[in-house]
Amino acid sequence: MYNIIDGGVCAPQGFLANGVYAGVRKNPNKLDLGLIYSDFPCVSAGVFTLNKAKAAPVIVSQDKSKKGNIQAIIINSGNANSCTGELGILHAHQMANKTAFKLKIDPLNVAVASTGVIGVTLPIDKILSGIDQITHKLTKNSQAASQAIMTTDTYSKSIAINLKICGKNITIGGMAKGSGMIHPNMATMLGFITTDISISQEILQYTLQKVNEDTFNMITVDGETSTNDMVLLLANGLANNPEINSIKDPDWKIFYQGLKYVCQFLSIEIAKDGEGATKLIEVKVTNAKNKEQAKIAARTICGSPLIKSAVHGEDANWGRIVNALGYSGIDLDLNKLSVSLEKLNLFLEGTAIQFDEIEAKNLLKNKTVNIYVNLGLGDGEAVAWGCDLTNEYVNINASYRT
Amino acid sequence: MYNIIDGGVCAPQGFLANGVYAGVRKNPNKLDLGLIYSDFPCVSAGVFTLNKAKAAPVIVSQDKSKKGNIQAIIINSGNANSCTGELGILHAHQMANKTAFKLKIDPLNVAVASTGVIGVTLPIDKILSGIDQITHKLTKNSQAASQAIMTTDTYSKSIAINLKICGKNITIGGMAKGSGMIHPNMATMLGFITTDISISQEILQYTLQKVNEDTFNMITVDGETSTNDMVLLLANGLANNPEINSIKDPDWKIFYQGLKYVCQFLSIEIAKDGEGATKLIEVKVTNAKNKEQAKIAARTICGSPLIKSAVHGEDANWGRIVNALGYSGIDLDLNKLSVSLEKLNLFLEGTAIQFDEIEAKNLLKNKTVNIYVNLGLGDGEAVAWGCDLTNEYVNINASYRT
Known part of the structure; x- marks a missing residue:
């Protein structure tokens, strides 16, 4: 099978991450703000909840995802920024804009995700201060980021694997969180995948959708499709393989299978750690x-x-x-x-x-x-x-x- | 509102019932065989589960219900006679035939219902002996019958009401059981309604279906549509009102509303007594x-x-x-x-x-x-x-x- 390596979403070349406590959650021992960043431009793909009561970060990120160049993702737990009206949309934009400003990249290339309680206004000042902190010390260690997105998960969920394409070493990393309100419909409750493969945006989006159908969309904890479900996949091309721009390219299948393995691993992790689950x-x-x-x-x-x-x-x-x-x-x-x-x-x-x-x-x-x-x-x-x-x-x- | 009276399914004129312990259940303190019988011919209506894995008694009773003259219903708890193949169908027929023989009526006019564990062969000899017992002492007391159909219900569910139509006293009685695998789709887990109204079979069936849509079909305990759901409605005409044979007849609306009240009462009782429920x-x-x-x-x-x-x-x-x-x-x-x-x-x-x-x-x-x-x-x-x-x-x- 695959060569499983350490490093999660930071395992592919060029990806950095961090996680901090911003004060959204009551318990200061639980991180609540995470950031994933590629210091090199990316093509990106995304799948989003089909719940009609989409949360503000889903609306904002889905819109940005259309352009397909997401390069950073800022994520908070403890508050879903869902059912929060126009103010929620403004807050999601503020999160992205501040992150973009600190990272010196285009705000259109920063996605936002939130998870936690529905219907409570985001404590935006705390989050904006948190963004000052989190952008300050980005590292190759993905652990804090994967912990910061947890809600009722009992452990953080990460994986990374290596592939070979045309002699080049390709890495795919991923992290996800569950663990209630899990019955994804086109996506799951927050999954983030990074890779250094060189691939066209169109093929990346196609591949994510195809893989998602057989992995994240095949888990259920409680039949509840959330307002905040989202999976984002960022590819920065640093592996330097010949760009994949057709599904007829034999390299595509190698990537497809690797991505499926990563998404299936994370899906099983979410199901296994479903709220209250023992089996x-x-x-x-x-x-x-x-x-x-x-x-x-x-x-x-x-x-x-x-x-x-x-x-x-x-x-x-x-x-x-x-x-x-x-x-x-x-x-x-x-x-x-x-x-x-x-x-x-x-x-x-x-x-x-x-x-x-x-x-x-x-x-x-x-x-x-x-x-x-x-x-x-x-x-x-x-x-x-x-x-x-x-x-x-x-x-x-x-x-x-x- | 309605005049609520005692007597459950035995409250309408001409209806008798009984309940005994036949030995299907392990606990001899719990009755497991019930019988409802009109000593006068009936027109009848029925609605049945849409689950594709229909239990044998559903297949048998649905077939008999088409003719629309059900006059007796024999019901066991402790075993659903579901996923029991051809033998299960034979057993359901044996239950009906023995009951018909003892009551000296046409077997085509005897319906069968079962509830309990799925996939276990019915202890038919015990049930046939039970039918000897149960047909021996039919009474105007519906209590034993309503207890005999219980599974995880914490109490038995019965009601009866009086209406006036053209100066005639009309009675509708009903009983039902829950309380898990409850998410009816065209019917619920066993509901039996009796009435002495005079009404055509066609209108009776129409009325039951219409009422069922807003009552039994609007409850859920756990989203599980059972293999054994069934509601049967028997009308023996002994109230002697002018026969209702059109929904344009103003008397029809009086009956419709009374039937809806009875079915809604039983539906709420089932939901309230859902497995483990406190509210x-x-x-x-x-x-x-x-x-x-x-x-x-x-x-x-x-x-x-x-x-x-x-x-x-x-x-x-x-x-x-x-x-x-x-x-x-x-x-x-x-x-x-x-x-x-x-x-x-x-x-x-x-x-x-x-x-x-x-x-x-x-x-x-x-x-x-x-x-x-x-x-x-x-x-x-x-x-x-x-x-x-x-x-x-x-x-x-x-x-x-x-």
């Missing part, structure tokens, strides 16, 4: 009528609170899987349907199997629970990731705001 | 673009685990309501949107209100939490009912089968 659930659906139906099936199973609770209780209640398939809206023929837990058959072409309950329980004790569904109808397949539903999810969300 | 959530959406969008909006809010958790924690986190509206798919203009808790404004035409947190908390302490959403776009309105999400939901469903 990762991976659902693989095969032989659906088509790929679209396979995706719906896999994601419906991952999203079912009854299945999530049963996995938490280590109870092989496969009837709930059949039930979820039944209401998912996909084509279903029970006589062709099979469901298994790892290699243990539970339901085989319409017939309930007398399986070994102890073996099933043991498989469910694993940190990763693999559910396989064969629909027996066509050649569509998809994988989705989710997590178990626990008391802790309720506890976290009963008192999130107060 | 009923009632969401009223007004000024949506149209009625369909109002329904989607109300139901999406009721179904959001983040909103359900916040209500449980008595936290007026209105941002989650806006977020849910944003991903619901309806038309949304934040500048026209208002959200309130009872009469307390939280978000008014695009602007967050500095509301009194203590007042909000007090409103959220109520057993019924009323959320009002004004979309400011059209004249569509709808009400949906749900419940809070608690640790107890997870506890119940982590170990339901084992």
